[in-house]
Amino acid sequence: MKNVGRFDQMLRIVAGLAFLSLFFFLDGGYQYLSLMGIPLLYTALTKQCFFYRIFGINSCQLPSQKSYFLHLTLPL
Numbered sequence: 001m002k003n004v005g006r007f008d009q010m011l012r013i014v015a016g017l018a019f020l021s022l023f024f025f026l027d028g029g030y031q032y033l034s035l036m037g038i039p040l041l042y043t044a045l046t047k048q049c050f051f052y053r054i055f056g057i058n059s060c061q062l063p064s065q066k067s068y069f070l071h072l073t074l075p076l
Helices: 006-024 028-046 050-055
Strands: none
Touching: 006 028
């Protein structure tokens, strides 16, 4: 069941890539802190978050909450 919405997904991708990039800038044992980016990227790509499921959170749009941009049509 997908429970990660579009905005949440983009935020997780940016944060995950930022954490993974720290691997090249940190020294010693601190490099392993950058591996926190892996779960963020995994949850963003699968759109499933274990903690969201435990707490009953769902950031996906409901079918009745369609975005304005999905219905934007330009007259020709």
